[in-house]
Amino acid sequence: MSKSVDHFLDYLRKSPTPYHAVANIAETLETSGYSRLHESHSWPKLTTGKYYLTRNDSSLIAFKLSQSPAAEGFRLIGAHTDSPCLKIKPNAITVNNGYAKFGVEVYGGVLLNPWFDRDLALAGRVTVQTKAGAIDNFLINIDQPIAFIPSLAIHLDREVNENRSINKQKHLPAVICRTDKDSQNFETLLKKWLKQQHPELSPVKILAFELSLYDHQPPQLVGLNREFIASARLDNLLSCYAAVEALLNSNHRSNQVIALNDHEEVGSASTSGAKGSLLYSVLSRICTDNESLQRAISHSVLISADNAHGVHPNYPEVHEPAHQPLINNGPVIKINNNQRYATNSETAAVFKAVCDDNKVPYQVVVVRSDMGCGSTIGPITATRLGVRTVDVGVPQLGMHSIRELAGSKDVEYLVTALKGFFEMKKWPFHRASTTVAKPSMGA
Numbered sequence: 083m084s085k086s087v088d089h090f091l092d093y094l095r096k097s098p099t100p101y102h103a104v105a106n107i108a109e110t111l112e113t114s115g116y117s118r119l120h121e122s123h124s125w126p127k128l129t130t131g132k133y134y135l136t137r138n139d140s141s142l143i144a145f146k147l148s149q150s151p152a153a154e155g156f157r158l159i160g161a162h163t164d165s166p167c168l169k170i171k172p173n174a175i176t177v178n179n180g181y182a183k184f185g186v187e188v189y190g191g192v193l194l195n196p197w198f199d200r201d202l203a204l205a206g207r208v209t210v211q212t213k214a215g216a217i218d219n220f221l222i223n224i225d226q227p228i229a230f231i232p233s234l235a236i237h238l239d240r241e242v243n244e245n246r247s248i249n250k251q252k253h254l255p256a257v258i259c260r261t262d263k264d265s266q267n268f269e270t271l272l273k274k275w276l277k278q279q280h281p282e283l284s285p286v287k288i289l290a291f292e293l294s295l296y297d298h299q300p301p302q303l304v305g306l307n308r309e310f311i312a313s314a315r316l317d318n319l320l321s322c323y324a325a326v327e328a329l330l331n332s333n334h335r336s337n338q339v340i341a342l343n344d345h346e347e348v349g350s351a352s353t354s355g356a357k358g359s360l361l362y363s364v365l366s367r368i369c370t371d372n373e374s375l376q377r378a379i380s381h382s383v384l385i386s387a388d389n390a391h392g393v394h395p396n397y398p399e400v401h402e403p404a405h406q407p408l409i410n411n412g413p414v415i416k417i418n419n420n421q422r423y424a425t426n427s428e429t430a431a432v433f434k435a436v437c438d439d440n441k442v443p444y445q446v447v448v449v450r451s452d453m454g455c456g457s458t459i460g461p462i463t464a465t466r467l468g469v470r471t472v473d474v475g476v477p478q479l480g481m482h483s484i485r486e487l488a489g490s491k492d493v494e495y496l497v498t499a500l501k502g503f504f505e506m507k508k509w510p511f512h513r514a515s516t517t518v519a520k521p522s523m524g525a
Contacts, residue, residue, distance in 0.1 A: 098205040100140040100163035140344035141354035148335040152374040155381025161321035162346030166190030183255035190347030201227030206293035210286035229256035321387035328500035356459035386460030390414040392477030407477040410489035412443030424460035429472035440502035
């Protein structure tokens with residue numbers, strides 16, 4: 083196992099929620115000499131340097147400035163920090179038939195069957211009020227199997243393997259303990275966990291929380307040749323990790339930006355999602371005036387990095403016959419002419435050139451013509467900014483399952499390609515396009 087893959091597995095293990103994913107990246111950036119900015123503060127004129135900021139603790143933008151953005155543009159990489167999961171409801175615990183259970187709300191397009199019969203842990207953000215009246219957020223990670231969603235025995239449902247239907251309200255509450263009491267106090271549990279993980283914290287009043295269940299089984303390499311990564315949240319922490327690694331390891335004098343947004347899995351319409359103002363606001367403050375911003379965007383390219391569907395060997399018929407990406411064969415360029423992906427011929431060419439220059443194999447995918455196509459932050463950001471965009475991602479299996487499968491080689495391929503993008507020497511967008519529309523020769 084390479085050092086890069088080992089590092090990635092450790093990042094996955096320490097990042098059970100978007101809050102933890104962003105906190106871990108922020109810590110890495112601080113260690114690497116990035117200065118933290120705050121949206122509420124006045125910023126100095128940013129000409130050169132390394133900076134980052136967060137919003138809602140779950141989205142992050144980091145950037146490295148070396149040249150005038152108006153003249154050179156930005157090289158941007160976008161990804162998302164969230165993954166489909168089960169979130170705890172505000173009135174968290176219900177008791178019936180002698181068991182206490184977590185009530186859960188489905189977040190995003192969860193593949194539900196794999197959540198049954200697994201050891202589940204709990205993590206997220208707790209918002210408190212101190213004795214002085216201040217409101218503050220604290221992260222917790224109960225890194226132990228405290229919950230379980232048991233299946234109904236086959237003896238009680240003989241048709242389960244032919245016709246299983248999951249009712250999200252009835253069948254997904256997670257068992258946490260046996261009890262003869264009529265109720266359980268979740269606030270008492272939260273205060274105990276806060277005290278354990280934040281011993282410096284004085285007594286507080288818990289006001290709210292955003293907590294998720296997650297698979298307690300750690301990420302690991304699997305397969306006869308240990309060539310696959312099995313883990314939760316590969317979609318899309320793999321792309322987040324690759325973006326950060328590319329930023330930290332690039333020494334080229336270009337203006338480099340990574341934008342890691344929350345809430346992609348539910349449509350991106352939030353203050354911290356790609357439909358929100360975060361990226362536009364940051365670029366505006368870097369450029370200081372609209373003229374400079376528009377000139378910078380005209381020179382810029384965004385790589386929207388989000389995992390792709392690899393061909394499933396047991397279901398090849400659901401994939402387009404001539405476009406079937408394989409795990410460990412390099413990143414995939416995603417194309418959809420109905421603009422579910424933002425790739426066009428120009429931006430696809432840029433990514434192909436980067437891969438060729440850095441000896442990274444690449445693949446191309448479109449969905450079957452008789453099937454719908456998912457989407458990414460790519461078209462959203464392209465529309466929001468007017469920036470050239472290409473959608474790419476490593477191929478994976480089991481997307482949106484509690485445990486997904488990707489390739490260990492593809493982690494390194496993606497890091498190399500994104501780093502190569504930041505370091506591309508012959509940047510094609512420093513001048514106006516030379517394309518000339520020729521008149522039609524038709525009648």
